Amino acid sequence: MSSKGNGKPGLAWPDHDSGPVPPGEYQSREREEDRKTRRPLALWDRVKILILLLGVWFILVWYTMVQFQGIMPFVDALNQTARAQGWLLVLAGLEFVRQIHYFLSERSAAYYRFFTERLFGGWDRRLHRINDWNRFRIARALKWVLVLVVLDLVVAQIVGVSPALALFQLPVLAFQALPFAVQLIFYFFIIIFQFVGLFWFLSRGGVDVYFPDDVKTRFTDVWGQDNVLTKIKENMVFLEDPESIEERGGYVPGGVLLWGPPGTGKTLIAEAVAGETGRPFVFVDPGAFIQMFMGVGILKVKSLFRKLRKLAVRYGGVIVFFDEADALGSRGATAQQGPWGGHMTEGRGSTRPPATGSATSPTTPLLCCCSRVSTRPTKSGAAPNVIAS
């Protein structure tokens, strides 16, 4: 990998701070109003309405064949439907003409200008006086009306009544089909409930909650980590009163990372923070998010943060402790095999091996993220904020 971007040797990453640098031949996308011809349509956009009309026609052909089952060949059904449902051919013809018009507009600037400026220029300007959102709503309503009209004409043909009467028959037919629809929905939910139940069951556990009065640990219980404790006490201000920092234009970190060899008191410090602040303490097991089924881990993360939000609202904050947080930051093979084992790829955002070098052993350095779950958005981002090494 080249070191292009930051001018330093070795592995390097694009300099995202200064933004991507476009290549020399880069052409910015033309604005619609600067175009001399109409923007070319994709093939699907060209044919989709014709395909819709063709589909409607085939439904009517199918119905005709059913009506004269056994005596009418397919060609006669095509012919009979074409004659009886002339409106479909008229609509298809109009759509075809429209597409030819678009095709010419995409190729001839003069033709495009004639239509957009001279013929429909005034109309277009009037239309653009309508608020964008209202214009979108009108267009959406018109599309629905078109769908209803087509549906009405098809139902009218099948039921054998006039389109006006068929409009009133539509709710009746929908109501008649309701038992079948409910039956389908019932089967659908029976299957879904099994998965929901299974995933709900599997997503339990791994997260323990200690309420403020349960946590007896205080800073006075922590010995031999005075410098860490001083830092933690500084950070307590961030966690307790982030507004005062932000008012001064400061950046409030969402959490604290405790990093060190096993047995150095990281969990104790985290408990002490919870005890000192009088907030609930949520302990997350290292393997809480590693699951046999894909998706269960995500569900657990979601349910954990839902729980944290509830606690934060009720108690004005919450301390969450991710034991061995390094396992959380990694994905795939890394998550399965341990924090630094297997096939670590070096790259931006990847975690770096600790200096101790004992990462893959059972005595994995305990990484502790103490995070205050804010009950309101902060400048530094959405809550909760987590610091990781």
Added chain:
Amino acid sequence: MTNFWRMAAPALAVALLLSACSTSGFQYVSSAETNTVFKVPERWTLFSEDDVFRFRPPEISPQQEAANRASQWVMAFDGAAEPTLTHLFNADSTDPAGYAKVRILSEEERAAYSLSSLRNEEFEIDKLVRRQQVELLSEEEVSLDSGVNGVHLVFNVRQGAEFVTVNQTALKDPQTRVLYLFLVGCQADCYESNQGTIDEVVSSWTIKER
């Protein structure tokens, strides 16, 4: 989309449109209320129920006509270049003509209705056979899966010096409440020369299950 489909799609659409322009040469008749369908050649002329009732004999009163209209559905057809309802089973009919009729039987009719009644519904076959004015060419009982049953007859009716051949299918539902009648005929020579078409028309007469 591959190049193959780019070329095949328009060709397919054109082929579809062209196939819609060609027909098998038949026109189709259906009655949603009686659940019956049949087909006749495209060049034949169809007479609607109104046409048929407008052609009613003078002895039928308007009240009787109203009662008939309420209890039956009828559709006539004529293969002549100058079609008219007078061609029906007439000695002058040199082109096939006929009609399909579905009639609800009255309570009194139901009690006494039989296979013999079906035979004699339009022509008094049995009586005419005894008088040697009708010559039966074929006779077969018909029984459909739906329980509809009846009789299919082909016979010659003497009209003066001429013979008119008639193909008659008379059926009734299992409860003997509805009568289904289909007749096609013309001069014996005409019948012989158009037998293929007539057979196809007769076999297309379908009573759909409700």
